[in-house]
Amino acid sequence: MLGEYRIGGRRASEIAASVERGVGSGDLPPGHVLPPMRELAARLEVNPNTVAAAYRTLRERGVIETAGRRGSRVRPRPASTARGSLRIEAPPGVRDLGEGNPDPALLPALGPALAVAAAVDAQHPGLYGEAPVVPEFAAYARTAMDADGVPGGPIAVASGSLDAIERVLAAHLRPGDTVAVEDPGWGSVLDLVPALGLHAVPVGVDDDGPLVADVERVLRAGARALVVTDRAQNPTGASVSADRARELKAVLARHPDVLLIEDDHGHAIVDLPLHPLAGTTDHWAFVRSAAKAYGPDLRVAVLTGDAVTVDRVAGRQRLGPGWVSRLLQRAVLHLWTSDAVDTAAVARSYGERRDALVHALAERGVTAYGRSGMNVWVPVSDETGAIARLLHAGWAVAPGARFRVRTPQAVRLTVSRLAAADIGPLADAVAAAAGPARPVTYG
Numbered sequence: 001m002l003g004e005y006r007i008g009g010r011r012a013s014e015i016a017a018s019v020e021r022g023v024g025s026g027d028l029p030p031g032h033v034l035p036p037m038r039e040l041a042a043r044l045e046v047n048p049n050t051v052a053a054a055y056r057t058l059r060e061r062g063v064i065e066t067a068g069r070r071g072s073r074v075r076p077r078p079a080s081t082a083r084g085s086l087r088i089e090a091p092p093g094v095r096d097l098g099e100g101n102p103d104p105a106l107l108p109a110l111g112p113a114l115a116v117a118a119a120v121d122a123q124h125p126g127l128y129g130e131a132p133v134v135p136e137f138a139a140y141a142r143t144a145m146d147a148d149g150v151p152g153g154p155i156a157v158a159s160g161s162l163d164a165i166e167r168v169l170a171a172h173l174r175p176g177d178t179v180a181v182e183d184p185g186w187g188s189v190l191d192l193v194p195a196l197g198l199h200a201v202p203v204g205v206d207d208d209g210p211l212v213a214d215v216e217r218v219l220r221a222g223a224r225a226l227v228v229t230d231r232a233q234n235p236t237g238a239s240v241s242a243d244r245a246r247e248l249k250a251v252l253a254r255h256p257d258v259l260l261i262e263d264d265h266g267h268a269i270v271d272l273p274l275h276p277l278a279g280t281t282d283h284w285a286f287v288r289s290a291a292k293a294y295g296p297d298l299r300v301a302v303l304t305g306d307a308v309t310v311d312r313v314a315g316r317q318r319l320g321p322g323w324v325s326r327l328l329q330r331a332v333l334h335l336w337t338s339d340a341v342d343t344a345a346v347a348r349s350y351g352e353r354r355d356a357l358v359h360a361l362a363e364r365g366v367t368a369y370g371r372s373g374m375n376v377w378v379p380v381s382d383e384t385g386a387i388a389r390l391l392h393a394g395w396a397v398a399p400g401a402r403f404r405v406r407t408p409q410a411v412r413l414t415v416s417r418l419a420a421a422d423i424g425p426l427a428d429a430v431a432a433a434a435g436p437a438r439p440v441t442y443g
Contacts, residue, residue, distance in 0.1 A: 004027070007022070007034075007035075007040060010044065010046055010050075011050065012051075012057060013054075015040075015046075015050070015051060015054035016055075016061075016063075019034070019054070019058055020058070020061075020063055023063055023074055028074050029074065030074050030075065030076040031073055031074060031076070032073060032074045033073045034055070034064060034071065034072045034073060034074070036071060037051040037055060038051075055072055058072075059072075059175065060175055062075060062198075063075060065199070066176075075176075075197070076194070088397065088398070088399065089396070090396035093394065094391060094394050095394060095395050095417070095422075096396045097395055097396060097398075097413045097414050097415075097417070097418075097426075098398035098399075098412070098414065100234070100374075100398065100414050101296065101414070101416060102269070102292050102293070102295075102296070102374060102416055103349070103350075103374075106341075106346050106349060107294065107295050108294060108335055108341050109340075110331065113331040113334040113335050113340065116330065116331070116334045117327045117328070117330035117331040117334065118327070120330055121326075121327055126325075126327065130326070132156075132317070132324070133155055133156065133157050133323075134330055134333065136330075137330070138155040140337065141155055141288070141304075142155055144336075145286070145288070145304060148273075148274040148276065149275075149276055150276050150278055150286050150304065151278050151279035151284075153304040153306060153307065153310060154304065154305075154310045155302060155303070155304055156302075156303045156304070156310050156313055156314050156317070157300060157301070157302060157303065157323070157324040158287070158301045158313075158317075158324065159299040159321070159324055160299045161265070161288075161289040161301045162188050162189070162192065163299075163301065164285070164287040164303045164313075165192065165227065165263065165285075166192055166196070167303075167313045167316060167317065168259070168261050168285040168303070168313060169193075169198065169225060169261070170196065170316070171309060171313050171316065172224075172225070172259045172283060172309070173196070173198055173224055173225060175196070175198065176198070176199065177198050177199065177224040178198070178199045178200075178218075178221075178222060178225075179193050179198050179200055179201070179223065179224065179225045179227065180200075180202075180215065180218045180223040180226040181201070182233065183203060183205065183405040183407050184205065184235055184403040184407050184410070185202075185227075185229070185234075185235075185403060185405075186235075186263075186403070189227055190405065200405070201218045201223055202214075202405040202406050202407075205236055207236075207237075207238055207239070207241075207369065208238065208241040208244040209228065209229075209230075209233070209238050209239065209240035209244045209245075209248070210226075210240075212244070212247045215248060219251065219252075220255075224259060225259035226252075226258055226259070226260055226261070227261045227263070228240065228260070228261070228262050229262075229265050230262055230263065230265070230274055231264060231266030231267070231274060231372055232266025232270050232373025232374070232375075233372075233373070234373070234375060235375050235377050235398070235402075235403045235412040236369050236370070236371075236375070236377040237370040237371045237372050237373045237375055237376065238369075238372075239266065239270065239371050239372040240275050240277070242273075244275075245276070245277055249277055252277060252280040253280055253281075256280075256281050256282050257281070257282060257283075259285075259309075260278065260281045260283070260284040261284070261285045262276060262277060262278055262284070262286045262287065263289075264287065264288045265289075265373070266292070266373050267292070267293065268292070268294070268346065269292050269293050269343070269346050269347055269350060270347050270350075270351075271343075271344060271347035271351070272371075272372050278304075278305070282306065283306050283308060283309050284306055284309065285303060285304070285305035285309050285310075286304050287301055287302070288302045288303075289301040289302075290332050290335070292374075293343065294332065294335050294340070298328060298331070299328070300324060300328050300329060350373065350374045350416070351372075353416075353418045353420075353423075354370045354372075354373070354374065354375075354376055355370075356420070357376050357413070357415055357418070357427065358370050358376060360427035361376075361378065361427050361431065364427055364430075364431035365431065366378065366427075366431050366434050367379060374414055375413065375414050376413045376415060377410055377412055378410055378411050378412075378434060379408055379410045380400075380409055380410055380433070380434045380435055381409070381434070381435035382409065382435050383399060383400050383401065383409035383410065385433075386409075386433040386434055386435065387399055387433075389429075389432065389433035390429055390433045393429040394429070395426060395429055397411045397413050398412040398413075
């Protein structure tokens with residue numbers, strides 16, 4: 001029943017606009033079931049095809065969703081408050097382990113790289129009409145991917161991993177399509193999917209990556225895309241192993257029409273080998289950002305994929321920002337070619353802190369996860385209580401709610417700012433705050 005709000009209109013565009021007004025005013029709240037098409041057509045005295053066209057328009061705009069015999073209903077509104085806002089502000093005297101930033105001491109100085117880029121620009125100023133990707137940048141990125149076993153494909157550049165993921169999803173999917181996401185997983189992706197009018201379905205994760213049975217289940221159920229983190233998964237530190245990659249590729253081979261997006265989150269900060277899934281499906285994308293190893297403010301990510309996907313992304317990019325600054329591309333290229341980051345030393349530094357914390361927690365009877373990267377994921381019995389107790393003990397951590405869909409409660413700790421002397425006191429505080437642990441996996 002529609003209550004006092006009555007859908008009106010004679011043409012499909014008018015009917016769709018009437019529904020959107022009701023949604024915008026709150027008279028048609030999320031989850032509200034719309035009348036069957038024939039019923040509404042009879043009420044409005046129009047052809048059922050006209051109502052069908054209106055409903056199709058509303059689905060494409062992400063306003064409604066259709067669930068078979070259950071009919072059409074108003075979609076939940078995209079999140080207007082990002083999961084990133086679910087953070088604990090660290091008051092004076094409290095150590096902040098929740099921000100997720102790399103260790104500034106391990107980031108390279110950007111001055112020399114920016115100076116080199118500026119010198120090149122002085123000789124050959126970047127102007128309209130030039131190629132959006134610096135050829136030397138593309139060649140170096142492609143060679144590095146070749147060495148890691150990423151299938152061949154053209155190169156594009158985006159403003160960070162999330163920008164690349166958004167552009168790839170938008171290039172292939174329509175509002176209402178289903179996207180398989182890791183759970184727990186990167187909160188920004190969990191926000192992005194519904195914001196695009198897409199429907200997120202979770203797949204569990206363990207130390208070796210997405211769970212094969214979960215991926216098989218959601219793909220059989222009709223998921224149109226799968227987003228996978230290859231290494232240093234945020235928040236768990238999972239890294240796709242060789243065996244898991246082989247199993248996942250076998251599943252994907254049975255679903256060649258699925259869009260595969262891979263995010264190599266741990267590039268240049270982990271020492272585990274890459275086991276890409278790319279190339280198994282008809283349409284795929286592989287993303288690699290400079291943020292974690294070279295600096296978050298360098299909004300540069302390399303994207304490769306099948307020719308159709310990259311062409312669609314690049315074409316849409318030309319209609320918006322046009323390109324990612326070639327000055328930044330040249331600066332990142334200089335950082336790569338001058339070995340400004342000792343990747344083995346960075347991986348060792350994060351690994352020593354991460355492993356020490358996981359081991360210290362295990363000694364205190366607390367299960368924690370952190371196979372790679374800079375984060376440790378700790379399941380707890382009461383997330384809110386654990387956060388409050390840790391804050392009282394002098395430690396601010398990230399709420400697991402930022403990263404969870406259906407998985408049990410947990411907290412995330414970033415080890416970037418930890419010294420060896422911090423490990424014991426922190427482990428004591430976590431053990432006291434975690435509460436009685438349940439024997440569960442985080443996937």
